[in-house]
Amino acid sequence: xxxxxxxxxxxxxxxxxxxxxxxxxxxxxxxxxxxxxxxxxxxxxxxxxxxxxxxxxxxxxxxxxxxxxxxxxxxxxxxxxxxxxxxxxxxxxxxxxxxxxxxxxxxxxxxxxxxxxxxxxxxxxxxxxxxxxxxxxxxxxxxxxxxxxxxxxxxxxxxxxxxxxxxxxxxxxxxxxxxxxxxxxxxxxxxxxxxxxxxxxxxxxxxxxxxxxxxxxxxxxxxxxxxxxxxx
Amino acid sequence: xxxxxxxxxxxxxxxxxxxxxxxxxxxxxxxxxxxxxxxxxxxxxxxxxxxxxxxxxxxxxxxxxxxxxxxxxxxxxxxxxxxxxxxxxxxxxxxxxxxxxxxxxxxxxxxxxxxxxxxxxxxxxxxxxxxxxxxxxxxxxxxxxxxxxxxxxxxxxxxxxxxxxxxxxxxxxxxxxxxxxxxxxxxxxxxxxxxxxxxxxxxxxxxxxxxxxxxxxxxxxxxxxxxxxxxx
DNA sequence: CGGTGTATTGAACAATTTCAAGGAAAGTGG
DNA sequence: CCACTTTCCTTGAAATTGTTCAATACACCG
Numbered sequence: 001x002x003x004x005x006x007x008x009x010x011x012x013x014x015x016x017x018x019x020x021x022x023x024x025x026x027x028x029x030x031x032x033x034x035x036x037x038x039x040x041x042x043x044x045x046x047x048x049x050x051x052x053x054x055x056x057x058x059x060x061x062x063x064x065x066x067x068x069x070x071x072x073x074x075x076x077x078x079x080x081x082x083x084x085x086x087x088x089x090x091x092x093x094x095x096x097x098x099x100x101x102x103x104x105x106x107x108x109x110x111x112x113x114x115x116x117x118x119x120x121x122x123x124x125x126x127x128x129x130x131x132x133x134x135x136x137x138x139x140x141x142x143x144x145x146x147x148x149x150x151x152x153x154x155x156x157x158x159x160x161x162x163x164x165x166x167x168x169x170x171x172x173x174x175x176x177x178x179x180x181x182x183x184x185x186x187x188x189x190x191x192x193x194x195x196x197x198x199x200x201x202x203x204x205x206x207x208x209x210x211x212x213x214x215x216x217x218x219x220x221x222x223x224x225x226x227x228x229x230x231x232x
Numbered sequence: 233x234x235x236x237x238x239x240x241x242x243x244x245x246x247x248x249x250x251x252x253x254x255x256x257x258x259x260x261x262x263x264x265x266x267x268x269x270x271x272x273x274x275x276x277x278x279x280x281x282x283x284x285x286x287x288x289x290x291x292x293x294x295x296x297x298x299x300x301x302x303x304x305x306x307x308x309x310x311x312x313x314x315x316x317x318x319x320x321x322x323x324x325x326x327x328x329x330x331x332x333x334x335x336x337x338x339x340x341x342x343x344x345x346x347x348x349x350x351x352x353x354x355x356x357x358x359x360x361x362x363x364x365x366x367x368x369x370x371x372x373x374x375x376x377x378x379x380x381x382x383x384x385x386x387x388x389x390x391x392x393x394x395x396x397x398x399x400x401x402x403x404x405x406x407x408x409x410x411x412x413x414x415x416x417x418x419x420x421x422x423x424x425x426x427x428x429x430x431x432x433x434x435x436x437x438x439x440x441x442x443x444x445x446x447x448x449x450x451x452x453x454x455x456x457x458x459x460x461x462x463x464x
Numbered sequence: 465c466g467g468t469g470t471a472t473t474g475a476a477c478a479a480t481t482t483c484a485a486g487g488a489a490a491g492t493g494g
Numbered sequence: 495c496c497a498c499t500t501t502c503c504t505t506g507a508a509a510t511t512g513t514t515c516a517a518t519a520c521a522c523c524g
Contacts, residue, residue, distance in 0.1 A: 064376045066379075072380065086365070086372070095373065119354060126350060128361055129360055129364060132365055132368055134321045136364055136371060137321050147420030150479075180503080188378070192482085193481070199504095382511080412471080422513060424512090425512060431472095
């Protein structure tokens with residue numbers, strides 16, 4: 001039942017692991033649920049950091065602002081994921097924003113409590129450290145790709161990553177309704193270029209698109225596009 | 233004297249903090265010093281991770297390979313910095329390489345010992361977690377810049393960062409002999425473009441170059457170049 | 465002094481962005 | 495339900511930025 005309480009996957013949800021430890025009652029006093037509509041901001045770049053969030057249900061994007069109509073989506077988050085941990089660091093200010101991509105429910109835990117929990121529970125702290133380490137590896141891989149890979153390759157890689165992260169429905173469509181604008185922001189390019197590249201991928205018979213739904217038909221082809229360099 | 237033992241700055245060196253804790257004798261049994269010449273590899277992408285390194289003296293670059301003659305420098309490291317922590321994660325394989333930029337001495341600690349130390353010492357683990365968190369913030373800021381900033385802006389930003397990290401000598405030259413190739417790899421561009429942009433910066437009276445030595449003359453101008461977007 | 469590697473520069477080329485404009489789709493108010 | 499507004503989609507073409515290629519100059523090393 002404790003599982004039901006938070007509704008996430010015990011294995012991957014740090015929140016669950018946290019709550020299922022000795023301090024469940026303590027957590028109860030420091031947590032709070034929020035529900036967001038599609039498009040609603042959970043927190044915004046430069047906001048003061050007051051706590052950390054865990055996603056109970058729904059999907060979010062974490063993004064970094066650049067100019068009026070430019071941003072970079074740094075990460076997608078789904079049920080069971082942590083959001084707002086990027087606010088932990090020297091500053092007490094979020095370096096990113098988080099926006100719901102569909103109706104989303106999150107659990108908020110205030111930072112003081114969270115931090116003091118970490119100081120008490122070495123195991124969870126270790127887990128969190130490892131989580132950061134993995135995120136750092138991810139981030140730097142994406143950074144290199146951004147620097148050296150062509151837009152088409154980046155889009156191909158992004159689609160594979162989305163497929164892996166969100167899975168596909170019965171018809172093979174990725175379980176995420178991504179606007180082309182968001183796809184562009186995620187791959188660090190413009191709307192128009194993202195659009196053109198998607199067309200190329202469709203012509204290559206690598207993907208199929210129906211409205212906002214994307215189906216990966218030929219994963220091998222996409223993978224190959226992400227490895228143009230293998231010709232060292 | 234314990235400080236002298238490792239020769240780094242107590243405040244910033246996790247190694248020092250580690251060693252000055254209760255387990256100095258234990259550390260002694262698990263550490264080993266290595267000295268590298270300029271250009272020598274400490275570890276290479278895809279090597280198995282067996283331990284972690286702390287820099288006693290010298291400077292290194294941490295880089296991610298792309299194709300025959302392309303890479304991305306992910307980070308520079310100096311005395312007191314940790315190297316090889318990117319190997320911690322799910323995989324037991326380094327996602328990056330580390331190369332000495334000048335004669336460098338490092339201290340190696342085997343991973344098993346390091347990890348078990350972390351499990352025992354909550355305070356150091358917490359410190360390490362925060363370190364990762366900061367690195368992640370850095371990485372994502374650089375990622376956004378790579379995606380949206382022009383090459384000139386990236387070079388300007390890079391120079392400021394190098395100045396801040398390595399400081400300047402009496403004449404104002406940055407304490408790091410960076411080849412133009414490395415500057416290009418750090419900013420995710422080509423040798424020639426990096427060269428041309430440096431020329432522009434010289435013409436702008438923002439920097440001065442004497443051989444491999446770079447002096448920042450007008451930091452304000454460089455900062456401005458890194459903020460072209462502020463016209464939201 | 466020749467050789468090897470890096471520095472410098474120009475010019476062609478390629479990738480991506482920007483601008484502009486027409487079309488489709490979706491929401492709004494009458 | 496229709497006309498209207500608005501927003502997003504789609505596409506072409508020009509402009510820009512950055513890369514690649516090629517050639518020459520320079521500097522250090524044995």
